[in-house]
Amino acid sequence: MGAKSNITSAAGKYVAPRLPALAPELNATFVREALHRAIHGIGPLPSAAATADKALRAAEGRQKRAIKAVIDDHIRYAGAQGMLTSVGGAFTAMVTIPTNITGLALIQARMVAVIAHLRGYDLEDPRVRNAVLACMLGEDKVEALVKARKIPAPPMAIATAPVHDPEIERVLCAEVTSELVTKVAGKHAAIAVARKVPVVGGIVGMSVDGFATYQIGRYAGGELRPRARR
DSSP states (O other), X not given: OHHHXXXXXXHHHHHGXXXXXXXXXOSHHHHHHHHHHHHHOBTTBOOHHHXXXXXXXXXXXXXXXXXXXXXXXXXXXXXXXXXXXXXXXXXXXXXXXXXXXXXXXXXXHHHHHHHHHHTTOOXXXXXXXXXXHHXXXXXXXXXXXXXXXXXXXXXXXXXXXXXXOHHHHHHHHHHHHHHHHHHHHHXXXXXXXXXXXXXXXXXXXXXXXXXXXXXXXXXXXXXXXXXXXX
């Protein structure tokens, strides 16, 4: 996956600057909306808390097993939408790329929010919501942002900080948007170059989005350590 990740990242840096014209609605505000819907539910998708409670019952109260099941489910969701939005050519890009970005934001935010609830965090707490956003960036990106002093600490420390800092939320929303746009645009650009038969795009899209979701889920599960619920 390393070489493939490098290709999609490089292609994303070339394509991403064109996204504002392609999809002007994809700004930091859409990440906040995706997080809100992920936590409270949308359409047939129940709230993150309800999903977490159901997963815990199915796992007979075993928290780690429930988290693994949640991650596995969301990998499948991400893979399915990655496949559907990666089939087609350049003429469908103006529809598929924004759809892919929005779908991935909702799926990954929902997964991390469910994990946070399972670990005992209050999803109505703005500090916890910031921690969810930080987890969506993945470990490497978070470490880079902490080193650059753009955010003060990793997700666990953000979730348990003494006070909520709105500036952290602003930075994280912008960074999550940028990361999603770059990765998804890069993936689609790489698919467009490498594809010889239509089904290849779908398989690559499924693999890339599924693996990215797995990495985020694993990071969130390790970073958000258990807390006693009040």
